[in-house]
Amino acid sequence: MFSRQRIKGLIKKEFIQLKRDRPTLVMIVMIPVVQLLLFGYAVNTDPKYLPASVILRDDTFLTRSIVSALERSEYFRIAGAVFSDNAGDARLRSGKDMFVITFPDGFTADVVRGKAPSVLIEADASDPTSVSGALGALQGIAESVIAKELKGPLADLAAVRPPFSFTVQKKYNPEGFTRYNIVPGLIGMVLIFTGVMMTAMALTRERERGTMENLLSMPARPFEIMVGKICPFIFIGFFQSGVILFLARFLFGIPVLGSGGVLAAALLLFITCNLLLGYLISTAAKNQTQALQMSIFVLLPSLMLTGFMFPFYGMPEWAQYLGSCIPLTYFLRIVRAVMLKGAGFADVAPNFWSLTAFVAIITLITMKAYKKTLD
Template sequence: MPRTLWLSWGRILAVLRKELIQLRRDRLTFAMLVGVPLMQLVLFGYAINGDPRHLPTAVVALDDGPIVRSVVSAVENSGYFRIVATPTEAQADELLARGEVQFALVFPADFTRRLLRGETPVLAVLADATDPAATGQAVAALAMLPQVALRAELTGALALRAPGAAPFEVRVHKRYNPEGITAFNVVPGLMGVILTMTLVMMTSMAMTRERERGTLENLLATPVRPLEMMVGKILPYVLIGYGQVLLVYAAARLLFQVPMAGSFVLLSAMVLLFIVATLAVGFTFSTIARSQMQSMQMTMFYFLPNMLLSGFMFPFRGMPPWAQAIGEVLPLTHFLRIVRAVMLKGSGLAEVAAEAGAIALFALAAGLVAMRRYRQTID
C-alpha cells in the first residue's frame, strides 16, 4: 500500500496542537464560542417569558365604592395586572398612547348602583393591543373575573340572580390593533431588526476591509480627522438604510395592509436617528476588530441580545427586571416602540420624545467611543 495513504497520528496531533494554540491567541473567537452559548442559555432560560404578568394597569374609578375596590383587588390577585395609576379617562388615554400602561379599567359612575339593583353594569377594559402576545393571556383571565370577583360581597338577596348570570360584564376594547393581527406588530419591527443586522455588519467590516487590503495606510497618511473619517464612512450606509426601510414600509403597506396612523415625516426622522446610532456601533466594532471575520463575530454577539431583549420576538414586559434593564440600553428597544407608536397609534413627537432621547444618547456614547478608539496610526 502506498505510504501516502497511511495516517500519522504524530502529524495529526501536531496540527491539532497548532490549531489549539491559534485558537487560544484568537481571544475574540474563543469568547464567541463560549459566550454565545452561555448568553443563549441565560436568555432563553431566565429572560424569555411568553406569558407576561404584572402588566401596568390604570384604574379609572368614577365609582369608588367598596364593590369597585373588591373588583380591583380581584384584578390584582389574578397576577396579570399591576395597578400603577388612578387617572381620569383622558389621562388614561394618554398613558395608553405613550405605552406607559398596558390596560385601563374604567368603572362607570353607576357601577355599584346598577349592580345592587340586579342589573348588569359594564366594566370597560381598554387594552394596548399593538403586541397581541403581551395581552392575550391577561385578556383571557378577565373572562373569569365576573364569576370570582364578588363571591364574598354578593350574599343573601344580592345573590338572587338567574343561574349562571354574571353580576357584571367585562367589555374589552382593543386599541390600535383590534383584530390582534400579528403582522401589525412584527412587520414594522422588522425595520429596526434589518437595520441592526445589516448596517452594523457592513460598517464594522468597512475599516477592517481597509486594514486587510492594506489601503488603510493611504487613509492614515491624509489629514482626515477621526470625525471626518467616521462621517465619510457611514454616509453611504445611511442611504442604504433608508432604502431598506422604504422596502419594508412598502411591503408593510401593500402586502400586509399595516396602517400608517402617524406622520411619515416623523417616522423618517426617527429612522435617521436610529441609523446613526446603529452605524456608530458598527464603526466602534471596526476599530476593535482585526479582521472581517472578527467584525462578523462581534456583530452577531451584538445582534443576539437585540433580537431577544428588545421586545421584537417576545413581550418586553414578560422579562425579569434585570433583562428589561439591559433591554432599555439597546437602541432597538426604543426604536421598536417608536415605529409601533407612530404607525399604529398615530403618536406625535411629544409621545415618542423620551424614546428618541434614549436613542440619541446611545448614538452619542457610541460615537464618542468610536472616535476615541480611532487612531491615525496603524498601531
C-alpha cells in the same frame, strides 16, 4: 489511505490556533450561555405585570376589590389612576400603558340592582401576544371577586347570572394579527443587522488591506473618516426602510397611520445609531472575523430583549433594564406607535431623547477609541 499521524497533526494545529484565538473562545462560551439565560429567563410568552391605568368613576369596596383582584392575578400592574378618557387614550397610544380599565358611574349600585354592568378594558392589541394572557384571565378574576365580596344579602345576585362582567375593547389591531406587531419591528431588525454588520467591517477592511496606513498618513480627522464611512449607509438604511414600508402596505395592508415626518426622523436617528455602533466595533476589532463576532454579540440581545420577538413587559425586571440599554427598544416603540396607533411626536418624544442620547454617547466613545496611529 489517510495518514493517522497527519490527521493528528492537523487536529493539534487547529487546537493550538483555537487556544490562541481569545475572542473566538469567548464567543464559543458566551453565545450558548447568553442564549440560554435570555431564552430561559427573559423570554416569557405569557407576560405578567403589564402596565395598566384605572379610570375610577365609582369608588366603592367592590370596585377597589376588583382592582386589587386584577393586581393579585399578577397580569396587571396598576400604575395609577387617570381621570379622563383622553388621558387614558394618550397613555395607550404612547405605549406607557397596555390597558386602561374604566369603572363607569354607579357601577356598584347597578350590581346591587341586578343590572349586570360591565367594566371596560381597553387593550393595546398592537402586540397581541403580550395582552392575550391577561385578557384570558379576566373571567377567573371576576369569579373570585364575586365569591369573595357578594356574600350574605348580596349572595342571591350571583345565583342567576354574573352580576358584572368585563368588556374588552382591543385597540389598534382588533383582529389580533401578530404580523401587525412583527412587520414594523422588522424595519428595526433589518436596519440594525445591516447597519452594524456593514460598518463593523469599515476600518477592519482598511486595516487588513494595508490601506489604513495610507489613510492615517493623510491629514484626515477621525471624525471626518467616521462620517465618510457612515454616510453611504444612511441612504442604504432609508432605502431598506422604504422597501419594507412599501411591502407592509401592499402585501400586509399595514399603512402608516401617524406622521411620515416623525417616522423619517426616527429612522434617521436609529440608522445613525446602528452605524455608529458598527463603527465602534470596527475601531476595536483586529480583523473582519473578529468584527463579525462582535457584531453578533451586539445583535443577539437586540433580537431578544427589545420586544421585537417577545413581549417587552413579559420579561423580568432585570431583563427590562437590560432592554432599556438597547437603542432598538426605543425605535420599536416609536415605529409601532407611529405606524399602528397613529401617534404623533409628543406621544413618542421620550423615545426620541433616548435615541439621541445613544447617538451622542456612542460617538463620544468612538472618538475616544479611534487610534490615530498604528501603535
